[in-house]
Amino acid sequence: MSLVLGTAVATADDQPLPPGPPLHHVQYTVFAETPFRNSEIYYRAVDPPNWADYSHNPYEFSPNVEADVGPNQMWTMDVMLANPDQWAMVTAGSLDSPKRPNFHCVIAVDGNVVVTNEGPKGALCSIRNW
Template sequence: MRFVQLGLAVALAAGCVAGSSAPAGADEGVLHQVTYSVFAEQPFRAADIYYRDTEPANWSDYSHDPYVFSPKVEADVGPTQKWVLNVQLANPDEWAMVAATSGLSKTPPNFHCVLAVDGVVVAENSGPKGALCSLRHW
């Protein structure tokens, strides 16, 4: 009788596990809210801003063509004009990144970038002609 009860318990447990399968995409982990911000001390038209909004499946995909995963936008920025973008990333420690540059401009706009993950600022940087904010050392 004990073997029958044990067999029923095992079958019931297996049925519960099979019936509670995780939804598609659950293996990817928790998505984090990543906020990129860029502004400049001097008004600047058409700053080149590169950011990461998509994570590659692996490093080789990224290294084969990094610009697929790092789109560029041109934005007007200044002391009162910020460029802000919110994205969701599973691994911001590896992939979150924003960079701004003035290219060949003769007037340095003094860029500032800020990177926040889940509402907490985790990286800030500034530079006369460009700034890079990332958790990973590139």
């Protein structure tokens, strides 16, 4: 029987990462007063590293989905953001449709509603004044 003993060597990969900024639970909600199919919704999914990266390609940080919404059919999305005061944003619209479903958007951060908005053909909710 043989026994092999060795000394463990720590590498940079073994070191814990320094903690990042605390993340906040952000919930986006969109609905309309009358049913509307395929509404265009954009929302901020992640914090951009800086304004330059965001302005170079905002769609990299803002996914687009199409969703059916109505008074009893809400679209919601939960994301985690380090700086929601800077980056939390959701917008919904009816594009070129002549319909006016009166969209509503809501942003809640850590369980508290912080902004709402509405509009006949679209709505934009953002904590930051863009």
